[in-house]
Amino acid sequence: MSRSKQVSRKKFILLTTGGTIASVETQNGRMPGINGETLIRQIDGLEQLCKVEIRPVCSIDSTDLTPKHWKLLVETIRDFYEDYDGFVISHGTDTMAYTAAALSVMLQGLNKPVILTGSQLPMEAAGTDAKQNLYDAFLYGIRPEARGVSVVFNGKVIDGLCARKWKTESFDAFVSINRPLLATIENGRVKIETTAGVFRDAGISEKPQFYLEMEEDLCALKLTPGISREMVRQILMQTKGVLIEGFGLGGIPNYLEEVFEEVMPLRKEKGYLTVMETQALLEGTDLSVYEVGLRAKKELGMEESGRLTAEAVTACMMWQMAHPEKENILETCRTYLETFAHNV
Incomplete structure (x- = not known):
């Protein structure tokens, strides 16, 4: 060579x-x-x-x-x-x-x-x-x-x-x-x-x-059409960090609304972290566009991945849960990638 x-x-x-x-x-x-x-x-x-x-x-x-x-x-x-x-x-x-x-x-x-x-x-x-x-x-x-x-x-x-x-x-x-x-x-x-x-x-x-510590109690939950309510409920109840892979720009299907309304307040009380991402490879989430997304963001208080990859969101969530007193690194990294929204 x-x-x-x-x-x-x-x-x-x-x-x-x-x-x-x-x-x-x-x-x-x-x-x-x-x-x-x-x-x-x-x-x-x-x-x-x-x-x-x-x-x-x-x-x-x-x-x-x-x-x-x-x-x-x-x-x-x-x-x-x-x-x-x-x-x-x-x-x-x-x-x-x-x-x-x-x-x-x-x-x-x-x-x-x-x-x-x-x-x-x-x-x-x-x-x-x-x-x-x-x-x-x-x-x-x-x-x-x-x-x-x-x-x-x-x-x-x-x-x-x-x-x-x-x-x-x-x-x-x-x-x-x-x-x-x-x-x-x-x-x-x-x-x-x-x-x-x-x-x-x-x-x-x-x-x-x-930083040496990362919280490992995290699960990626992939939403599929007709996914079991009980399975979603059990994962949300038992896991500190849940990264939800939704559809398109992101959102919660109407038939799962009761499950999230029941569980999300409990997760917030315990300091658990819930983030919505998308199955799409490029361009990311925007929960402000559709009703199913707005409900997740405003009523349920769910965070979103924005333009971050699943790998990046996973890392941010693990770090954030291990260092709750520190900056919201998910927001920092999400804002960073918005810088390039018109350059890709």
Whole structure:
């Protein structure tokens, strides 16, 4: 793989977590089996780009990744924050968008880059995308504009709050939802987009905040036509955080109105959080348009996702419930994405 010469003495740490990028073929299917040193040795030209040290965090299929692993990542970044110019996380693709969103709210006020990447094929597979994606992550990371949490994949640099895996096999597995890309990478060149600095510059602090706690008692409830009233009631009664995937711009079907009228006051008393999202991939919710939405918003006091992805709302809800005394981060992130409503 030919690389254009790059001059940089920035120092990065590669945090490895397993995933497809580090997987090997076994008789029981692919599973993580390659360490960080082996990953790095496969990347031509990386030693001219920057200095890289390696620290394993875990070695698992990303399907098994949980908030306890997010906490490990945050602790590691916190402990080494002053020693490195940036952090690259090699990660499985299946839950990468969840981790990116979680780190976006757990790591606040960053003035350094935290970049997630991975691959659709293992590093040692023929025709793999792993080498290019990992190289591109560092290539973007050395840029002065790189800061905060992002996903680098298939030549795209995506805001950590806005990444979504939308393809299971193709190399262009990730897309940016409701926000322009931060940058694109092609033939060893990084093109920073004009909206890349929006909000991120405003969040920079000399003393970033590292939050470790996330509330895990959360359930995603997908509304389907004719869904059982009792099932909806039981979920609302038993779960602290409920993310409701509704239809279109969002709203509660009339036949479920009695259930929500009964349960929502109880949820508010307990400090539980209920948020409406949409099954649509783009453009988000707006509960102010239809009667079914207005009722949910005004009479039931339900919050909405706006233009945030389900992964981002999940992260915001987990953080908000763990830190009720802090700012309403769901509102903050929702307002942030409204900035780009006419740019996508």
